[in-house]
Amino acid sequence: MGEGPITEEKRMFMTGNETVAWAALAAGAEIMYGYPITPQNEIMHYWTRLAPKHGRLFLQTEDELSAGFTTVGGVLGGRRAFTATAGPGNVLMQEPVSMAEMMRLPIVIVVMQRGGPSTATVIYSQQEVTLTTLGGNGEGFRIVYSPSTNQELFDYTIKAFNTAWRYRFPTFVLADGYQAKLREPLTIYDPAARGIKMVPTEAYTGRPGTPGIDRPPGQYRNTYNTEEELYEVILGLAAEYEKMAAEVAEYQSFGTEDATVVVVAHGVVARAAKDAVEKLRKEGLKVGYFRPVTLRPLPLAELRAVAGSAQKLLIAESAYGQLARLVKEAIYGTKTEIVPLYKPGLGVTSEEIYARAREIVA
Amino acid sequence: MSRIVEAYIGEYASGKSECAINRALELARLRREEVLSRVRKALEYRQALEVRGGKLEVGNLEGIRLANSPRRFHTSNLLSPTSKNRRFRVASGVTLVDLDVVEPFWTLRPLKKEIEAKGITVIAWDREDAEGLGEAGTVLKPAARWALARQGDVILDVGYGVGGARVLEIIEGYPENADLRVFAVINASRPMTATVQDIVDHVHNLGRVDGLVNNTHLGEETDSTVVQEGAKLVTAAARVLNIPVVATAAVDRVAALIGPRDCEGNPVRPLRRFMPRGFW
Numbered sequence: 001m002g003e004g005p006i007t008e009e010k011r012m013f014m015t016g017n018e019t020v021a022w023a024a025l026a027a028g029a030e031i032m033y034g035y036p037i038t039p040q041n042e043i044m045h046y047w048t049r050l051a052p053k054h055g056r057l058f059l060q061t062e063d064e065l066s067a068g069f070t071t072v073g074g075v076l077g078g079r080r081a082f083t084a085t086a087g088p089g090n091v092l093m094q095e096p097v098s099m100a101e102m103m104r105l106p107i108v109i110v111v112m113q114r115g116g117p118s119t120a121t122v123i124y125s126q127q128e129v130t131l132t133t134l135g136g137n138g139e140g141f142r143i144v145y146s147p148s149t150n151q152e153l154f155d156y157t158i159k160a161f162n163t164a165w166r167y168r169f170p171t172f173v174l175a176d177g178y179q180a181k182l183r184e185p186l187t188i189y190d191p192a193a194r195g196i197k198m199v200p201t202e203a204y205t206g207r208p209g210t211p212g213i214d215r216p217p218g219q220y221r222n223t224y225n226t227e228e229e230l231y232e233v234i235l236g237l238a239a240e241y242e243k244m245a246a247e248v249a250e251y252q253s254f255g256t257e258d259a260t261v262v263v264v265a266h267g268v269v270a271r272a273a274k275d276a277v278e279k280l281r282k283e284g285l286k287v288g289y290f291r292p293v294t295l296r297p298l299p300l301a302e303l304r305a306v307a308g309s310a311q312k313l314l315i316a317e318s319a320y321g322q323l324a325r326l327v328k329e330a331i332y333g334t335k336t337e338i339v340p341l342y343k344p345g346l347g348v349t350s351e352e353i354y355a356r357a358r359e360i361v362a
Numbered sequence: 363m364s365r366i367v368e369a370y371i372g373e374y375a376s377g378k379s380e381c382a383i384n385r386a387l388e389l390a391r392l393r394r395e396e397v398l399s400r401v402r403k404a405l406e407y408r409q410a411l412e413v414r415g416g417k418l419e420v421g422n423l424e425g426i427r428l429a430n431s432p433r434r435f436h437t438s439n440l441l442s443p444t445s446k447n448r449r450f451r452v453a454s455g456v457t458l459v460d461l462d463v464v465e466p467f468w469t470l471r472p473l474k475k476e477i478e479a480k481g482i483t484v485i486a487w488d489r490e491d492a493e494g495l496g497e498a499g500t501v502l503k504p505a506a507r508w509a510l511a512r513q514g515d516v517i518l519d520v521g522y523g524v525g526g527a528r529v530l531e532i533i534e535g536y537p538e539n540a541d542l543r544v545f546a547v548i549n550a551s552r553p554m555t556a557t558v559q560d561i562v563d564h565v566h567n568l569g570r571v572d573g574l575v576n577n578t579h580l581g582e583e584t585d586s587t588v589v590q591e592g593a594k595l596v597t598a599a600a601r602v603l604n605i606p607v608v609a610t611a612a613v614d615r616v617a618a619l620i621g622p623r624d625c626e627g628n629p630v631r632p633l634r635r636f637m638p639r640g641f642w
Contacts, residue, residue: 011551011580011583012551012552012553012556012580013375013549013551013552013579013580013581014375014552014553015374015375018374018375018552018553018554022553042374046554049554181375183375183581184581184582185551185580185581185582185583188553
C-alpha cells in the first residue's frame with residue numbers, strides 16, 4: 001500500500017497506451033510534453049485525464065520538435081519529464097534527442113511505431129528501429145527498450161526513468177501500434193511497494209552556490225569550437241556508454257544451447273516467435289529463441305554466443321531488415337547464416353515463423 | 363418482439379464492439395426463430411390446403427423474406443443462416459453499424475464478412491473503401507449516418523470512448539428516434555471505471571445513457587468472481603445514476619458458471635469472442 005496514484009497491487013485490463021500513462025504516473029513523472037500523433041495519442045489522452053488528479057502537468061506543444069526540446073528543458077529544470085510519439089514525430093524528435101545525448105540529459109521518450117517511410121500508416125510496424133537506436137547526427141548514445149506485453153510496457157516505462165536518470169543517457173521505450181491498442185491484463189503497482197526506488201532527479205541549472213567556487217560549474221554544451229575538443233568529448237561519451245552497456249543490456253532466450261536454428265525477434269513479434277519456438281521444441285526440433293529486450297545497447301556477448309553455436313539465425317521482424325542490420329553488426333565475424341522473415345508494416349504470426357523455421361531446420 | 367435499436371458506447375476498450383456484435387447475433391437468432399415459427403405455420407397451412415385440394419398462394423407467406431422462390435424451401439434448410447444453398451437463407455433484418463469516426467478503418471474490418479455470413483447486414487468500411495484516404499480518412503459512412511432509418515433491428519457499435527460517443531449527435535434521427543436506447547458498457551477491471559464513483563463520473567461524461575452493461579473482465583483471465591464483483595460495482599453505480607443494468611456480459615464459459623442471472627439479479631448475456639480477430 002502506498003500514497004501514490006496506485007494504492008494497491010491489482011490486476012487490470014488496459015490498452016498499451018493507457019498502460020504507459022499509468023506507468024509514468026507510478027514512476028513519479030512530473031510532466032509530459034507532447035504533440036498528437038497516432039498511434040500514441042491515448043498516452044496523452046490518459047495522461048491528461050490522470051495528471052490533474054495527481055498534481056502532474058502536461059504541455060501540448062506545436063510539434064514534435066518542440067515536444068522533444070521542452071522535454072529537454074523540463075529535465076534541465078530537474079523534472080522527471082517524458083514525451084511520446086510515433087513515425088514522423090520520432091523523426092522530428094531526433095534533433096532534441098541528439099542534444100540530450102550530447103548533454104547527457106535523461107529524457108524519456110515512448111515511441112509507438114507506425115508504418116513508414118513518411119506518414120505511411122497510422123497502424124503498426126517495427127520500422128523505427130534504425131531511427132530510434134541510431135537516429136540523430138551522432139553515434140546513438142541512447143538506451144532503447146523493446147517491450148512485448150502490456151506488463152512489460154508498465155515495467156519498462158518505470159525502468160526507463162530510472163535508467164535515464166542513473167546513466168544520464170536519453171532512454172526510449174520502443175513499442176508499436178499493435179501494442180498501443182492491445183488490450184490485456186497486467187498487474188499495476190506502486191514501484192515503492194515492490195522495493196523499486198526511483199532515482200532522484202536534480203536540476204541541471206539554478207543550483208545554489210557560486211560556480212567555480214562553491215561547486216563545479218555546470219557546462220552543458222552541445223556546441224564545440226574545434227574538432228579536437230569535440231573528438232575528446234565523443235570519445236568520453238563512447239567510453240561511458242560502453243562501460244554502462246553491459247549493465248543495461250537485457251535479453252530473453254531459451255532452447256539456444258542445442259539449437260541449429262535460433263529465431264531472433266523483438267517487441268510484439270517476439271511473442272509470435274516464442275509461441276512458434278515452443279511448438280517446434282515440443283516436436284523435438286532443435287530451434288531456439290533469442291529476444292533482445294534492449295535494442296541499444298544490444299546484449300552483445302549473449303548474441304555472439306548464440307550466433308557462434310547456431311547454424312542459422314531466423315530474424316523475424318515487421319520491417320525490411322532493421323533488426324537484422326543491428327544483429328549482423330553485433331555478430332560480425334561469426335559464420336552463422338542469416339535467414340530473413342521481413343514483413344515491413346505487417347504483423348508476423350507465430351504460424352509464419354513456425355513454418356519458416358521448420359523449413360530451414362536441419 | 364418489437365423493433366430493437368441499441369447504441370453501445372463506453373470507455374475506450376471497454377468491450378463495446380464485443381457486446382454489440384454478440385447482441386446483433388443474438389437478435390439475428392431470435393428473429394430467425396420468429397421467421398421459422400411463421401414458416402412452420404405456413405407449411406402447416408399449405409399441407410392443410412393441399413389435403414383439402416386448395417391452392418397455395420404467395421400471400422400465405424406474407425412477412426417471410428426468402429432469398430428466392432418460396433416454393434423450394436424446407437424448414438431444415440432454414441435452421442442455419444449459412445445454409446449452403448443460398449436460396450434458402452433467411453435475412454435476419456438485423457443491421458450492425460461500426461460507428462467510429464476516429465479509427466474508422468480497422469476495428470471490425472477483418473470480421474465483416476464473417477458476421478455478414480451469419481445473416482447480419484454490416485455497415486462498416488471495407489479495405490477497398492479506405493484505398494487512398496490515408497490518415498485523413500476520418501469519415502462517416504453515409505449508410506451509417508442514416509442507419510436509424512433502416513427497417514428491422516439496428517445495433518450501433520460506437521467506438522472511441524467519450525469522444526466517440528459524440529458521433530451519435532450527427533446520426534440522422536438522433537435523439538428523437540423512439541426506439542433508440544443508449545447503453546454504456548462498463549468494465550470495472552479498467553482503472554478509469556474501477557469504483558462506483560469512477561463509473562458514475564464516467565457515465566456523466568458520456569452524455570445520454572439509458573442503461574449500463576456490466577462487461578467486467580480480465581481477458582483470458584476472466585472468472586466468475588471478476589464478473590460478479592463487476593456486477594456489484596456497476597449495479598451500485600446504476601442505482602446512483604437511476605438507470606437500469608440491462609445485462610451482465612460474460613464469455614460463454616463464465617456465463618455458464620454464473621447462470622441466467624448475476625448476483626445482483628441482472629440478466630446474463632453469454633459472449634462469443636470475436637474481437638481477438640479484430641485489430642483492436
